[in-house]
Amino acid sequence: MSFNSLSDRALPERIKTLISLSQRFGPVFPTYGVIPTPNNSWKCECRKGVACEHPGKHPRITRWNTAATTNEKQIADWCIEFPHANWAIVAGWLIDIVDLDAKPGKPNGVLAMEAWEAIHGRISTLRVASGTGIHLYHTAGSGLPESSNDRLGIDARADKSGYVMAPGSRHQNGRIYQIIEENELSACPAWLTAELYQNQPDTASVSIHCIHSKERGGGFRGEPAEAGAIPSPAYVESPVRRVSDHHAGRPTRDGGNPD
Numbered sequence: 135m136s137f138n139s140l141s142d143r144a145l146p147e148r149i150k151t152l153i154s155l156s157q158r159f160g161p162v163f164p165t166y167g168v169i170p171t172p173n174n175s176w177k178c179e180c181r182k183g184v185a186c187e188h189p190g191k192h193p194r195i196t197r198w199n200t201a202a203t204t205n206e207k208q209i210a211d212w213c214i215e216f217p218h219a220n221w222a223i224v225a226g227w228l229i230d231i232v233d234l235d236a237k238p239g240k241p242n243g244v245l246a247m248e249a250w251e252a253i254h255g256r257i258s259t260l261r262v263a264s265g266t267g268i269h270l271y272h273t274a275g276s277g278l279p280e281s282s283n284d285r286l287g288i289d290a291r292a293d294k295s296g297y298v299m300a301p302g303s304r305h306q307n308g309r310i311y312q313i314i315e316e317n318e319l320s321a322c323p324a325w326l327t328a329e330l331y332q333n334q335p336d337t338a339s340v341s342i343h344c345i346h347s348k349e350r351g352g353g354f355r356g357e358p359a360e361a362g363a364i365p366s367p368a369y370v371e372s373p374v375r376r377v378s379d380h381h382a383g384r385p386t387r388d389g390g391n392p393d
């Protein structure tokens with residue numbers, strides 16, 4: 135594949151790409167990147183190296199949520215100062231992100247979304263392959279609260295209090311975040327907000343919990359800006375329950391990681 139990481143690109147192209155990303159998706163800032171190891175894997179470029187808890191994902195700068203910028207000069211300065219950096223986009227300015235994760239042995243958010251979309255119709259919006267799943271980019275202000283849900287394998291990044299790794303960043307597993315569906319951004323549909331927040335927690339424990347990835351490898355932890363527990367209103371019958379009951383006990387082999 136010809137796609138390369140931001141840090142692989144020549145400085146002028148890297149600067150140009152990041153300015154374009156910031157204009158399209160919102161303020162950006164550098165995080166630590168990952169660098170190759172002698173045994174063909176990747177480690178965080180910070181002092182902790184292979185022991186880093188958030189390899190390639192923790193901020194290179196202090197006060198990222200106020201320092202993140204669309205300013206061309208600042209972006210260029212950071213590109214020069216941090217040549218191996220990965221890059222993050224702050225959620226909630228221009229985009230809200232639904233982060234579907236497919237970690238080995240954990241609830242598979244990618245499959246959960248496939249089940250929901252089979253019922254509600256496929257969402258037309260921009261999709262990015264992440265290190266171990268998929269990011270759906272939606273227009274900001276679509277009602278998603280910043281949240282994590284380990285039982286679903288789905289996080290939401292919004293409210294200017296979270297961030298996602300930008301396309302062109304490299305995950306510790308070597309994969310490069312990249313746009314896989316280049317659509318116009320759409321608002322997060324009401325049915326998805328309902329599935330994520332109004333149908334919890336029972337839907338997750340009863341039905342989605344049986345959908346696990348069989349992929350190996352990883353060690354991926356979600357985006358570093360973790361959030362508190364989601365609200366848990368009363369249980370509402372969910373269409374997903376019917377779908378996942380149908381598949382209970384025989385998770386599919388594919389449909390996990392996008393690449």
Ligand SMILES: [Zn+2]
Binds near residue numbers: 181192
């Ligand atoms: Zn690190």
